[in-house]
Amino acid sequence: MENKKIDALLGTQMVAKGHHFPDVTLSAIVSADIALNLPDFRSAERAFQLFTQLAGRAGRGDFPGRAYIQSYEPGHYVFDYVKGHDYAGFYKKEMELRRELAYPPFSRLIRIILSFRTRDAAKKVIKEITGKIKRSAAQGVEILGPAPAPIEKIRNLWRWHLILKGKRSKTLRQAAGSILEQIRDVKNVRIDVDVDPINLL
Numbered sequence: 001m002e003n004k005k006i007d008a009l010l011g012t013q014m015v016a017k018g019h020h021f022p023d024v025t026l027s028a029i030v031s032a033d034i035a036l037n038l039p040d041f042r043s044a045e046r047a048f049q050l051f052t053q054l055a056g057r058a059g060r061g062d063f064p065g066r067a068y069i070q071s072y073e074p075g076h077y078v079f080d081y082v083k084g085h086d087y088a089g090f091y092k093k094e095m096e097l098r099r100e101l102a103y104p105p106f107s108r109l110i111r112i113i114l115s116f117r118t119r120d121a122a123k124k125v126i127k128e129i130t131g132k133i134k135r136s137a138a139q140g141v142e143i144l145g146p147a148p149a150p151i152e153k154i155r156n157l158w159r160w161h162l163i164l165k166g167k168r169s170k171t172l173r174q175a176a177g178s179i180l181e182q183i184r185d186v187k188n189v190r191i192d193v194d195v196d197p198i199n200l201l
Helices: 043-055 077-083 087-101 119-135 169-183
Strands: 026-029 066-069 108-116 141-154 157-166 190-195
Touching: 026 043, 043 066, 043 077, 043 087, 077 087, 108 119, 108 141, 108 169, 119 141, 119 157, 119 169, 141 169, 157 169, 169 190
Parallel strands: 026 066
Antiparallel strands: 108 157, 108 190, 141 157
16 A cells, blocks of 8 residues: 555455555445444444545645545435544534433343353243243333343354443442342353443444
8 A cells, every 4th residue: 555556455444444545545335334334323423434434534735635435325314424534523412312212321231141062941931931031121110121132143052132321320230239139040051241332242
């Protein structure tokens, strides 16, 4: 790239991370919908960061740059703010949506991940404990799941998760403690607890 012997550079999203290519005048993002539609409440935020960073790779030298984004959802609000490099506008829109849906920073989350050696074992145990989990619900705490984790299998373990959402930290911790008490005797399961998870995958 520095020797100017290539015409096109293909890469993952790591291309966006702090590289300075002064002779690049065109950047393109394909399949942008993948980033937009990840099952995580932060997907729009991360997509906005990625798209603005990648668009910023073009036109950093003496020549103006252009950026193209491929999407089946061109009307998605993220693109409006990316086109205008409108960080403040995106922040305002995102906060409105999170307030409406009671996601952080307007609530706190605890994620409980249950991992099993086989898919059949996972289904059997989840069927047995779902009722116990629902009975552990506390006032002011919403329980989402249990459901298969978006990344269902990691290191040969089948993963299910449930997410607790609430505004009061104490109530949320008590609800999580109650659920863990209900399922502590379940065999052949690995239990991980993630407070204020960075991602939900």
